[in-house]
Amino acid sequence: MSRLNVSQWMLGAVAVVAFAAGVQAKTLTISCGAVGAEKQLCEEGTQAWAEQTGHDVKVVSTPNSATERLSLYQQLLAAQSGDVDIFQIDVVWPGMLAKHLVDLSEYTGGAEDAHFKSLVQNNTVDGRLVAMPWFTDAGVLYYRKDLLEKYDQDVPETWQDLTNSARVVMAGEREAGNDRFWGYVWQGRAYEGLTCNALEWVSSYNGGTIVDADGKVTINNPHAREALALAASWIDDISPRSVLNYTEEEARGVFQSGNALFMRNWPYAWSLAQSEDSSVKDKVGVVALPKGGEDGSHTGTLGGWQLAVSRYSENTEEAADLVLFLTSYEEQKRRAIQGSYNPTIPGLYKDEEVLTAVPFFGELFETFKNGVPRPSSVTGESYGRVSNAFFNATHQVLSGEAEPEQALSGLERQLQRVGRRGW
Known part of the structure; x- marks a missing residue:
């Protein structure tokens, strides 16, 4: 027994x-x-x-x-x-x-x-x-093994590698007749899922974790600005504008129907991608998310x-x-x-x-x-306000309403006010 x-x-x-x-x-x-x-x-x-x-x-x-x-x-x-x-x-x-x-x-x-x-x-x-x-x-990267092989592309090590490969494969698939094909889908709605995605970008560029372990607001730095600028460049290029309203399931729907090369999601999507009715069954690989650059790190939000x-x-x-x-x-x-x-x-x-x-x-x-933690322990009951401020500022950058420097400067001031009232 x-x-x-x-x-x-x-x-x-x-x-x-x-x-x-x-x-x-x-x-x-x-x-x-x-x-x-x-x-x-x-x-x-x-x-x-x-x-x-x-x-x-x-x-x-x-x-x-x-x-x-x-x-x-x-x-x-x-x-x-x-x-x-x-x-x-x-x-x-x-x-x-x-x-x-x-x-x-x-x-x-x-x-x-x-x-x-x-x-x-x-x-x-x-x-x-x-x-x-x-x-x-922890956030992971899903990719189409068959399409990377078809277009002679490597599994991306950096976000720039991902961007480059997404453009190549997307152009080829659209030329072949799939005008709904995109290079990269992820969670871009203004909600907690965007905090997770954006923290991965920032951390992978060695830009910190929004608020450090001592309670100091660290988000307004050159590495974070570089990360958000790259992510904003994906909109209407390798990612559809509608990604700005995607949660996990919208991203999975596009990827699992065979209309995306890369997807950022959580591990739960694996069993669904491998299901009998999945258009990408046995065509998917999973790896750690890309680094910000050669000096960056592979980071998945916990x-x-x-x-x-x-x-x-x-x-x-x-x-x-x-x-x-x-x-x-x-x-x-x-x-x-x-x-x-x-x-x-x-x-x-x-x-x-x-x-x-x-x-x-x-x-x-x-x-x-060893996933990168969101700053919930240090900010305690204020974490909700911290995350809301972060994903809203990020969403402004992604949607083109603000430049990274402008958005992060405003975010820094907002979080410092919250911090002064006590985390």
Whole structure:
């Protein structure tokens, strides 16, 4: 009997004994994302737990935009609503939402020790473990292997290499009759996803992380200006103007339909690109994002999602148990194989079944382990304002409303005002 089957049998046996003793079934509500296969995998995981325990679980989907989702969560929590027991929260939200969340260390029995230490530290606020790591992320570059070979182009090492190759292949494909083909698609809407993309550009050019670890605003520098200037040059050249309203799914739709050479996205898009109905099945490669230049670095913004229990839940113990089930080794393995969601347990990156399903997990382990963090820890509850200011300033540059120097000078002053009131 496999480790997973043994765990299921034991939990099922416990459930039978408990309910024979008259334990009352409860209904829990969990908020899950709906990007890619997220909702389906969440429903499957929660259903497995429900069958083992005898409780019921309702899965509530939320906006795909992280910015909109955070706003919804803040409204619910500010009202001390018990409508949602478990929240799926972004890696940058623990500091902002901590006061509304349960300390899970009272229920974990040390289970958090099996996860990446950096994520456990990220989720620990004032000594309280307010969320368990569920899956981690870092931005990666998807590319069409067949088209790079067709046009004798190399996998890009730098952003300029990407720009040059995108122009060559795009011109060739359009000449061949595909007038909808583009060189590069990414997340350009004014939302948290643009903060992730722009931070990758800036960091890859050695331009820092917006606000440094000491709380100093560092974004207005020549490297950051150079990075944003290059990105702005892509619009109407290798990227469609509509990219300025793309989130993850719009970019994936273009790439997966065969109409783009390169795409920046998260690892979840791999399993979808490899699905039977995908136009690019078996034609896709994945590598670290390009460097800013020869002296730059390959940088992927640290992403990922955690599971947290609301302080206003009336089913705290059961909710914590469901969180432990969903973040367990067995469940993370299932999600990695079926949906290419990055585990937060290091051991799974050596699991042969996982690596067979998602080969680049092994090759890009260091990228996932050492993704560049957004400045959420140092800015605390002010992070939302910091990110909003950053992605709005970036969007102005990309849309041609402002030059990089003008936008970043204004951003610097804005962030310094926020910082003076205390991060």
